[in-house]
Amino acid sequence: xxxxxxxxxxxxxxxxxxxxxxxxxxxxxxxxxxxxxxxxxxxxxxxxxxxxxxxxxxxxxxxxxxxxxxxxxxxxxxxxxxxxxxxxxxxxxxxxxxxxxxxxxxxxxxxxxxxxxxxxxxxxxxxxxxxxxxxxxxxxxxxxxxxxxxxxxxxxxxxxxxxxxxxxxxxxxxxxxxxxxxxxxxxxxxxxxxxxxxxxxxxxxxxxxxxxxxxxxxxxxxxxxxxxxxxxxxxxxxxxxxxxxxxxxxxxxxxxxxxxxxxxxxxxxxxxxxxxxxxxxxxxxxxxxxxxxxxxxxxxxxxxxxxxxxxxxxxxxxxxxxxxxxxxxxxxxxxxxxxxxxxxxxxxxxxxxxxxxxxxxxxxxxxxxxxxxxxxxxxxxxxxxxxxxxxxxxxxxxxxxxxxxxxxxxxxxxxxxxxxxxxxxxxxxxxxxxxxxxxxxxxx
Numbered sequence: 001x002x003x004x005x006x007x008x009x010x011x012x013x014x015x016x017x018x019x020x021x022x023x024x025x026x027x028x029x030x031x032x033x034x035x036x037x038x039x040x041x042x043x044x045x046x047x048x049x050x051x052x053x054x055x056x057x058x059x060x061x062x063x064x065x066x067x068x069x070x071x072x073x074x075x076x077x078x079x080x081x082x083x084x085x086x087x088x089x090x091x092x093x094x095x096x097x098x099x100x101x102x103x104x105x106x107x108x109x110x111x112x113x114x115x116x117x118x119x120x121x122x123x124x125x126x127x128x129x130x131x132x133x134x135x136x137x138x139x140x141x142x143x144x145x146x147x148x149x150x151x152x153x154x155x156x157x158x159x160x161x162x163x164x165x166x167x168x169x170x171x172x173x174x175x176x177x178x179x180x181x182x183x184x185x186x187x188x189x190x191x192x193x194x195x196x197x198x199x200x201x202x203x204x205x206x207x208x209x210x211x212x213x214x215x216x217x218x219x220x221x222x223x224x225x226x227x228x229x230x231x232x233x234x235x236x237x238x239x240x241x242x243x244x245x246x247x248x249x250x251x252x253x254x255x256x257x258x259x260x261x262x263x264x265x266x267x268x269x270x271x272x273x274x275x276x277x278x279x280x281x282x283x284x285x286x287x288x289x290x291x292x293x294x295x296x297x298x299x300x301x302x303x304x305x306x307x308x309x310x311x312x313x314x315x316x317x318x319x320x321x322x323x324x325x326x327x328x329x330x331x332x333x334x335x336x337x338x339x340x341x342x343x344x345x346x347x348x349x350x351x352x353x354x355x356x357x358x359x360x361x362x363x364x365x366x367x368x369x370x371x372x373x374x375x376x377x378x379x380x381x382x383x384x385x386x387x388x389x390x391x392x393x394x395x396x397x398x399x400x401x402x403x404x405x406x407x408x409x410x411x412x413x414x415x416x417x418x419x420x421x422x423x424x425x426x427x428x429x430x431x432x433x434x435x436x437x438x439x440x441x442x443x444x
Contacts, residue, residue, distance in 0.1 A: 140182070164390060419433060
């Protein structure tokens with residue numbers, strides 16, 4: 001492992017150096033570090049290290065050892081590609097040292113996974129399963145999925161800040177408790193995040209209401225940035241006029257032509273198509289692509305790959321590209337309209353200069369007078385090093401009812417045991433027994 005790493009990278013990052021000893025000791029770990037600081041590798045290399053050691057002691061069984069949960073389907077495909085390099089590199093090192101070969105298989109399981117790929121997973125379990133919160137929930141509800149997951153020893157939750165503050169997070173927290181019950185042994189939980197406050201709250205969300213210690217590796221969220229506001233020559237009104245839109249498109253096109261690759265973030269799918277069309281007219285259709293959740297998996301992947309290969313000058317996207325997808329070198333990020341959140345803005349701007357020691361270059365385009373005030377406040381907050389305060393939703397009963405149904409469909413539970421299991425999830429730590437009983441009665 002060390003030989004491959006030193007051959008591939010100059011040195012470990014601060015986050016990796018701090019995380020590896022705790023991960024090697026089997027502790028729960030939360031790694032908080034800026035975008036592009038090697039967090040994902042910190043978690044994955046430790047997991048691969050365990051698998052290699054196990055494989056050298058005897059043949060590695062066809063059992064799932066690691067479940068990696070990512071909030072985006074697109075991110076899942078990217079992770080699999082990034083896993084192939086270290087796994088093949090480590091196998092070459094093993095061969096060079098005359099050690100037995102260790103074949104480690106990683107498979108993506110999301111809504112995009114084909115039926116034949118799913119059948120292959122049932123026949124021969126992968127060692128690493130890359131999935132989304134929703135697909136993990138579906139796997140926990142099927143017998144074949146449960147058979148595959150019961151040998152899991154480590155669960156990695158990437159971009160944990162993106163889901164902890166909403167019901168997707170509550171849903172995932174319950175799924176993690178169900179996964180823990182299924183494995184019947186200590187499940188090591190690893191969380192990865194770029195921006196969060198308060199960080200202790202996120203650590204508790206990761207480990208559940210079990211009062212177990214979690215090692216927090218906090219490399220901060222500050223990195224070198226070049227941020228500025230882009231205000232059109234004509235005055236901004238309460239709503240954007242056609243004249244001002246034309247000026248915004250012209251300025252965007254000028255910025256695109258000044259840089260090698262540009263990522264333009266907008267807040268709606270409709271706006272993606274509109275901005276992409278206007279930019280196509282100005283910089284050429286072959287240099288522009290769109291990326292949002294309504295597009296097919298093939299079109300999204302094609303756009304990501306074209307940007308990575310340097311064939312595109314500009315990619316217009318919604319939040320579908322906000323998190324850590326590796327789309328190659330991006331020189332500039334433009335945000336059209338306010339992001340309504342500091343963390344989201346930092347995450348998006350962090351796509352530019354997405355490398356260790358890189359500088360994030362971002363330009364913010366307010367679309368109205370009100371947004372101008374908001375955007376100024378946003379940049380001021382970033383300069384002061386502030387973050388949004390995370391608020392974790394408590395006791396979402398609709399999510400609870402869904403998870404109760406799924407778990408009792410999979411196996412028998414007594415009410416006391418099931419209440420104890422589900423109240424182990426951090427968002428449900430204060431769940432009243434009466435509320436749980438009323439949910440069960442309603443479902444019955």
